Amino acid sequence: MEPIKKIALITGGIGGIGTAICERLYKDGCVVIANYRDFTRAIKWREQAKNWRQNHLRLGIDVKIVEGDVSDFRSTSTMIKQIQDEMGVVNILVNNAGITRDAPLYKMKPQQWYEVINTNLHSVYNCTRLVIEGMIAQGWGRIINISSINGQKGQFGQTNYSAAKAGMHGFTMALAAEVAKKGITVNTISPGYIGTSMVMAVREEIRNQIISQIPIGRLGNPEEIARVVSFLVSEESSFITGSNISANGGQFMG
Numbered sequence: 265m266e267p268i269k270k271i272a273l274i275t276g277g278i279g280g281i282g283t284a285i286c287e288r289l290y291k292d293g294c295v296v297i298a299n300y301r302d303f304t305r306a307i308k309w310r311e312q313a314k315n316w317r318q319n320h321l322r323l324g325i326d327v328k329i330v331e332g333d334v335s336d337f338r339s340t341s342t343m344i345k346q347i348q349d350e351m352g353v354v355n356i357l358v359n360n361a362g363i364t365r366d367a368p369l370y371k372m373k374p375q376q377w378y379e380v381i382n383t384n385l386h387s388v389y390n391c392t393r394l395v396i397e398g399m400i401a402q403g404w405g406r407i408i409n410i411s412s413i414n415g416q417k418g419q420f421g422q423t424n425y426s427a428a429k430a431g432m433h434g435f436t437m438a439l440a441a442e443v444a445k446k447g448i449t450v451n452t453i454s455p456g457y458i459g460t461s462m463v464m465a466v467r468e469e470i471r472n473q474i475i476s477q478i479p480i481g482r483l484g485n486p487e488e489i490a491r492v493v494s495f496l497v498s499e500e501s502s503f504i505t506g507s508n509i510s511a512n513g514g515q516f517m518g
């Protein structure tokens with residue numbers, strides 16, 4: 265039997281962690297599709313991707329980019345249809361798109377709440393719902409939800425984000441049970457503080473105080489999260505489902 269072509273969709277694929285995941289899965293031999301919302305940024309990103317270097321060799325990375333607002337079911341549906349028509353069944357889905365709108369609850373506006381819940385949690389339903397039937401029909405799939413340490417422990421100023429990120433893992437566990445017999449695994453990765461623009465946007469003195477709470481003594485690298493994605497995608501990881509893998513430098517060990 266011919267091996268199944270691995271087609272990976274990474275939502276928020278042009279962001280900090282998303283870019284590293286695209287690169288890693290490309291090197292693993294997958295067809296990689298990066299979803300984006302911002303067209304101008306995505307075109308620039310794609311040009312840069314062609315020139316990424318590794319081991320001093322020029323490595324051209326051919327990543328497809330596809331537009332879609334994953335917080336919106338209709339937009340997601342158009343995007344998935346385009347992918348399935350042009351490339352085939354998405355059998356690896358990395359729900360990675362996420363935003364922050366930090367504020368203590370007493371100052372949080374409804375818009376800050378809804379934007380975060382829509383982008384970080386409703387997107388997980390939208391994307392997964394639209395690819396799950398293809399995976400079931402194929403009898404193979406990998407769904408990986410990129411959550412956060414702050415969904416595990418909570419964080420001052422992040423009731424919206426922590427709620428969405430904790431919700432992602434509830435989704436993981438329920439769906440893992442539903443599709444366990446179909447050759448599909450569903451897992452969560454909970455990164456700690458990673459050196460991306462999202463974390464760098466935190467006020468410097470607060471960020472330094474957070475870093476002082478990380479036993480390893482530094483921020484993580486996006487590649488350290490991409491490595492876990494690659495591990496979960498591999499054939500050898502088929503017994504791992506419904507789990508939540510932390511990668512946080514020891515900041516939370518619950």
Ligand code: CAA
Pocket residue numbers: 364366367368371411412413414419420421422425455456457458462463466467470474
């Ligand atoms: N615990 C308890 N009290 C705290 C606190 C904490 N962690 N942080 C702040 N406070 C207190 C302050 O001491 C202050 O008290 P006083 O008024 O008595 O002096 C009060 O709360 C107000 O604090 P701020 O001045 O910080 O309030 P602000 O409105 O200016 O800022 C905030 C609020 C923007 C949420 C800011 O606190 C902040 O940036 N916090 C960090 C949020 C964070 O970690 N975001 C992560 C983004 S990256 C990410 O999310 C990726 C990932 O997955 C890890």
